Amino acid sequence: MARILVVDDDPDLRDLLVAVLEAGGFEAESVSSAGEALTRLGATEIGLVLSDVRMDGMTGLDLVEAIRKRPRPVPVILMTAFGGVEEAIDAMKAGADDFLQKPIRPELVLARVRKVLESSTLRRRVEELEGLTVPDVVHSSPTMGGLFAKLPVVARSDVPVLLTGETGTGKDVVARAIHRASGRRDHPFVAVNCGAIPENLLESELFGHRKGAFTGADRDKNGLFAEANGGTLFLDEVGDFPLSLQVKILRALEEGQIRPVGGTKPVPVDVRIIAATHVDIAAAVAEGRFRQDLYYRLAVVLLHIPPLRERPEDLVDLVQRFLRELGARHGRPDMKISPEALRRLERHSWPGNIRELRNRLTEAMLFATDRIEPEHLNLPVASESPLPPRTTEGIEGGDSGSDYAAARRTFERAFLKGALDRSHGNVVRAAEETGLSRRQLYNMFRELQIDPKAFR
Ligand SMILES: Nc1ncnc2c1ncn2[C@@H]1O[C@H](COP(=O)(O)OP(=O)(O)OP(=O)(O)O)[C@@H](O)[C@H]1O
């Protein structure tokens, strides 16, 4: 049975909730602040967090965000103020799984906790299954196309990779793509963002600890290195790792073994490391904030992901992909975008890159009825890039980008037929030649009504 962590600055409510949860058959414990909650999450297995929104210091919303960045995000239910509709919306926006309005009705608590636990188990299973399929990653631009062409070789090589790129450019996405294309795909992919973990707990998060190693360590706990055994460990924002830990990571890489906190014997581990950073790590090395030896060890392969403003060819595809994905999720499968809105997107400089694009489209979708217009996008005028907008032929005349879609289909049909001609209808060879997966090819054949057998 999952252990529930209650976070509230009101001791009476804390006791009440713990009692209710225990009566419902859960293990439960409580802390009085979000900071303490993060500490407990690092020290012991927690299955769900039930937290107040309004607290001094870090709020419940901040806590949700910090938990979302953790390697194994646990579901969170937030308790919002009575009648606080805004707060409830904020809670869901921040990524909470559900909310309970105060005053708390004990009989509701158990039902909601059970529901959230069930759906999060289900979601995890779906994510695991999705992990086995080819990811729907857009790479239409020449730069991203080139990068993706290299991925199979990089993936198979098993050497460390360092990904650089501004925030939201897709470092996470690329790291996962490497893992899936590698021989380690059937083993875990574990991501760790050191910024999301209190510094005093980082070592034990990474390397694990033995029971009694520090206060609160009430049982042995495996670290993320052990959890990623056989698979890939993704060290996100590696530039932020404290120097004291950098040396331990270096040792783990060199020796292939780790030392759990409070343990005496080293434990062998077999992990492939992919690291990512949005800061200039070479500069950090020059300034002594990052160990040079670790840098060389991580940057065996260095992949730079360019910002979105430098690869405008990806934008339209990303928009179409997000409209499909978000439309399905929010029950608006037929959502369109107007040519003016698309041009507005093309003129924006996207400091937050693809994540920002996705967020803008999510919000626009909430306000648009059936077509996203420029005013739904909520883009500040001052942020427009000084670059001239790229050509929008094909979209110009269309009422919802349909001309672009038609042009694209024409191109795709010719492209695929050419590849099938050369491979005499052999789909495996066509996949190798085009860099597309077989699954992608078959999907496109179906969509474009091409029969590969006709080319034999
Ligand atoms: N090529 C792509 N195709 C489709 N979606 C993408 C692509 N690249 C990124 N995304 C989406 O954009 C968002 C941000 O990507 P991601 O989390 O990988 O960025 P990041 O570089 O790791 O950012 P940060 O530095 O902030 O951690 C995610 O929702 C991701 O799914």
Ligand SMILES: [Mg+2]
């Ligand atoms: Mg990331």
